[in-house]
Amino acid sequence: MSDALLVYDDDCGFCTWWAEFFEQRSDVPIVGFSDLEPSLRNALPDDYDRCAHLVTDGMGYSCGAALEEAFARLGGGRPVRPSIDFLRRFDAYIAAREWTYSGIARNRMLWGKLLSKPTGSSGRANADRTVDAGSR
Structure with missing residues (x-):
């Protein structure tokens, strides 16, 4: 069981492509909105x-922060985690991250x-691919 879960719009082919990208390259399973x-x-x-979410046992990330955290978990997190942790200290970086996410999301078609990728319910949500969301 992963300590995180990426929740995304599985009715969007672009969103599905990215969700599967993260699922294949990290230990973060995915679940589409239709399978919640x-x-x-x-x-x-x-x-x-309105956007993607990365849910963990103790924290939740939404929109740009969700994808940023998914990127931080690629390859076990070692290659990019220190850089992301450093950048998160700056308000300008956070604003730019969310502005970029929003701009891409508005133009996802x-x-x-x-x-x-093909869209729709994938049956991905199941008991062994969820995290304890009760702590949020």
Whole structure:
């Protein structure tokens, strides 16, 4: 069982491409919005469908922070974690991260013409791929 779970819009081919990218290159399993179990859905913000989320036992990350944390976990986290931890100290970096995420998300149909995967319910959500969302 992973200590994190990436929640994404599985109705978006571009989002699915990225979610599978992270799943294949890290120990972070993925679950699409269409496969959310009630306990996980309750741990997410009310407007959860506006962006991706990375949920852990003790923390939740949304939008740009979720993908940043997913990147930090690639390759076991060793290569990029120190750089990300350093950058998170700066408000300008955080603003730029969220601005970039928002801009890409607003244009995901266009980006999906370059990078895309089939969408829809994948049956990925199951008991051994969830984290304890009750601590959030």
